[in-house]
Amino acid sequence: MYYDLRLVTAIKGIGRVKAAQMNRLGIKTVQDLLEHYPMRYEDRGAITPIRALNNNEFGTIQASVVQVTERKPRGSLVITTAAVHDNTGSAVLVWFNQPHIKQILHPNMSIVASGLVEKRYGKTQLSKVEWEEAGNASTVGGIIPIYNSTEKLHQNALRLAIEIALTTINLEETLPHEIMKLYSLLPRNKCLVSIHCPSNKQELEEARRRLVFEELYYMQCALLYNKRQQQYSLSGIKHATNGSLFQKTLDTLPFQLTSDQKLSLHEITRDMEETLPMRRLLQGDVGSGKTVLAVLALIKTVENGFQGAMMAPTEILAEQHYRTLQELLDPLEVRSALLTGSISAKVRAETLFNLRTGQIDIIIGTHALIQKDVIFANLGLVVTDEQHRFGVEQRAQFEAKGRTPDVLVMTATPIPRTMALTVYGDLDVSTIKQLPPGRKSIKTYHVSSELRSRVYSNLVVKQIELGRQVYVVCPLIDESEDSDMQSAVALYDELKTKYMHNISCALFHGRLSHAERELIMKDFCEGKIQLLVATTVIEVGVNVPNATVMIIENAHRFGLAQLHQLRGRIGRGQEQSFCVLISDSQSDESLFRLRSMTETQDGFVLAERDLLLRGPGQFFGLKQHGIPELKLADVIRDLPILLQARQAAQTTVSTPTLMETIRPALDYYFTTWMTGVQG
Ligand code: ADP
Numbered sequence: 150m151y152y153d154l155r156l157v158t159a160i161k162g163i164g165r166v167k168a169a170q171m172n173r174l175g176i177k178t179v180q181d182l183l184e185h186y187p188m189r190y191e192d193r194g195a196i197t198p199i200r201a202l203n204n205n206e207f208g209t210i211q212a213s214v215v216q217v218t219e220r221k222p223r224g225s226l227v228i229t230t231a232a233v234h235d236n237t238g239s240a241v242l243v244w245f246n247q248p249h250i251k252q253i254l255h256p257n258m259s260i261v262a263s264g265l266v267e268k269r270y271g272k273t274q275l276s277k278v279e280w281e282e283a284g285n286a287s288t289v290g291g292i293i294p295i296y297n298s299t300e301k302l303h304q305n306a307l308r309l310a311i312e313i314a315l316t317t318i319n320l321e322e323t324l325p326h327e328i329m330k331l332y333s334l335l336p337r338n339k340c341l342v343s344i345h346c347p348s349n350k351q352e353l354e355e356a357r358r359r360l361v362f363e364e365l366y367y368m369q370c371a372l373l374y375n376k377r378q379q380q381y382s383l384s385g386i387k388h389a390t391n392g393s394l395f396q397k398t399l400d401t402l403p404f405q406l407t408s409d410q411k412l413s414l415h416e417i418t419r420d421m422e423e424t425l426p427m428r429r430l431l432q433g434d435v436g437s438g439k440t441v442l443a444v445l446a447l448i449k450t451v452e453n454g455f456q457g458a459m460m461a462p463t464e465i466l467a468e469q470h471y472r473t474l475q476e477l478l479d480p481l482e483v484r485s486a487l488l489t490g491s492i493s494a495k496v497r498a499e500t501l502f503n504l505r506t507g508q509i510d511i512i513i514g515t516h517a518l519i520q521k522d523v524i525f526a527n528l529g530l531v532v533t534d535e536q537h538r539f540g541v542e543q544r545a546q547f548e549a550k551g552r553t554p555d556v557l558v559m560t561a562t563p564i565p566r567t568m569a570l571t572v573y574g575d576l577d578v579s580t581i582k583q584l585p586p587g588r589k590s591i592k593t594y595h596v597s598s599e600l601r602s603r604v605y606s607n608l609v610v611k612q613i614e615l616g617r618q619v620y621v622v623c624p625l626i627d628e629s630e631d632s633d634m635q636s637a638v639a640l641y642d643e644l645k646t647k648y649m650h651n652i653s654c655a656l657f658h659g660r661l662s663h664a665e666r667e668l669i670m671k672d673f674c675e676g677k678i679q680l681l682v683a684t685t686v687i688e689v690g691v692n693v694p695n696a697t698v699m700i701i702e703n704a705h706r707f708g709l710a711q712l713h714q715l716r717g718r719i720g721r722g723q724e725q726s727f728c729v730l731i732s733d734s735q736s737d738e739s740l741f742r743l744r745s746m747t748e749t750q751d752g753f754v755l756a757e758r759d760l761l762l763r764g765p766g767q768f769f770g771l772k773q774h775g776i777p778e779l780k781l782a783d784v785i786r787d788l789p790i791l792l793q794a795r796q797a798a799q800t801t802v803s804t805p806t807l808m809e810t811i812r813p814a815l816d817y818y819f820t821t822w823m824t825g826v827q828g
Pocket residue numbers: 404405406407410433434435436437438439440441561585586692
């Protein structure tokens with residue numbers, strides 16, 4: 150058996166009580182225990198004199214205990230402290246809620262202790278302390294694993310259990326020999342021992358590389374295998390090569406496609422002409438010109454006698470796409486329609502009838518498109534805009550509206566390579582990197598609120614006098630729409646009375662009725678409204694080239710991706726645009742985010758930085774995408790290994806003998822995958 154899926158009680162020394170404690174850490178099977186990898190390591194070989202400890206770093210000391218005290222300041226909180234010293238100075242070790250320490254730690258004991266160092270007012274304190282009696286040869290002087298543990302289940306108990314497992318369990322190889330040889334990977338049994346009990350750093354690194362590779366390799370095999378299964382079990386629509394309608398649409402465009410657009414379009418049409426269904430992600434920064442490619446793809450499916458559908462996350466966006474579409478299609482006798490939640494029942498019924506009977510060629514809409522009663526005559530292509538706003542489930546429902554239609558998903562949130570390979574691993578990716586010609590870069594400033602009045606009275610008013618339009622984005626108060634709206638109203642009143650005399654302003658927020666919103670957007674598009682105070686509802690898609698100023702209040706309240714999206718509303722015309730981020734936040738993270746915004750406009754760079762800030766776990770939401778969380782790999786740091794694993798997986802799924810070999814592992818992966826999705 151590849152993986153040992155017996156319960157942990159199969160290991161000597163683990164009884165029901167211990168097993169229950171392990172359960173709390175998510176450890177059920179022997180395999181789980183072996184994969185309970187250390188969170189970090191401490192090099193106890195490197196003992197530091199107390200005086201030389203660095204603030205805010207983990208450090209290890211060898212010291213003698215002077216006194217142990219216990220306090221119970223409130224509730225059930227127990228604080229245990231130990232005063233210790235070596236011949237360079239003294240320090241205090243602190244534990245929270247570990248009353249047993251008092252029983253085992255005594256004055257005059259010589260101990261080796263490591264912990265997080267805090268130096269304040271000449272005092273040195275260590276928290277998160279792990280310690281051992283000095284002279285305990287098993288741990289002093291080596292690299293010690295530190296596990297995620299609980300109050301009841303301590304480091305030593307975990308270490309011991311894992312050690313027993315490693316020595317008593319038969320650890321079988323889980324990677325095919327060919328792959329191990331090709332990528333110079335060490336055997337699994339050796340690496341499991343090394344990752345839990347490394348004898349030196351190099352050994353640890355090599356073990357880690359192999360185990361990370363394995364984790365990513367199976368993830369990639371699963372993704373690629375799934376994709377193949379789906380593609381082969383379905384025979385998709387084989388579109389004909391581009392015909393005259395396609396060409397005519399291309400000719401009516403008021404501009405030349407950029408070379409990135411041309412390449413992406415080529416990739417899309419080539420996929421559509423294959424029998425295998427297209428599953429392609431088109432990514433490109435805001436304003437890079439994805440919509441026009443979507444329209445061309447939709448035209449291509451119509452030209453082949455099919456219907457096309459495009460789904461957008463908001464009504465505003467859907468309507469805007471619809472307008473773009475109409476402008477292009479009007480002269481071409483292609484029949485199009487719009488379907489959103491606010492269409493009247495009568496029009497909706499009519500639209501659904503026409504859709505079902507094949508009298509509509511292209512339909513644009515919101516979630517309204519995936520409702521049960523929406524039936525297509527013969528759907529050939531589905532396009533999803535702002536893909537990350539929809540769940541896997543919704544994407545699937547949309548695709549199920551046709552019989553294996555081609556699928557194009559678009560996103561303006563640039564997907565870093567790491568993510569394209571994991572979360573979107575089952576999609577082919579086209580990227581538009583360059584913006585259409587003639588775009589001026591946006592001048593971006595970060596200012597404190599002291600300068601706020603100058604921003605409004607100078608920059609904003611002057612730009613409006615020059616005929617430009619302005620967005621002001623209100624601070625997010627919390628997640629509730631009501632308080633966001635209140636802050637928007639307050640800001641609107643302030644601006645109107647203080648600065649914007651004889652300037653037409655409007656307030657735009659999520660609580661307005663659809664008709665009200667539509668009217669405001671229409672007036673803003675037509676230049677009748679000069680300044681728009683808005684909550685983040687304007688985030689995606691809106692396209693008003695004459696708007697050149699974006700003021701974001703309390704900018705630190707927004708994530709990097711969101712700030713970038715907001716800024717993407719301006720810089721769409723020929724005039725110089727300005728983005729002002731108002732914030733007084735002094736936190737390092739906020740400052741880094743705001744500085745990033747002033748430093749670059751490259752969505753990919755910003756997305757990578759966003760990833761850095763948020764860490765992979767949060768950003769990826771792997772589980773949400775139906776992929777099990779990674780135990781060891783860090784897809785940002787381990788990108789080189791991810792690329793190798795991807796390559797190895799590609800070789801594997803296209804080699805039947807290799808597939809045979811990894812079958813059991815893949816099955817195991819899919820079981821965890823499934824339980825992961827349900828959990
Ligand atoms: P996206 O959907 O990627 O955010 P859009 O498709 O809305 O971008 O394009 C933004 C604007 O740029 C639109 O007004 C569109 O007409 C225009 N545009 C698209 N491609 C080009 C091009 N190659 N040259 C000039 N303008 C373009």
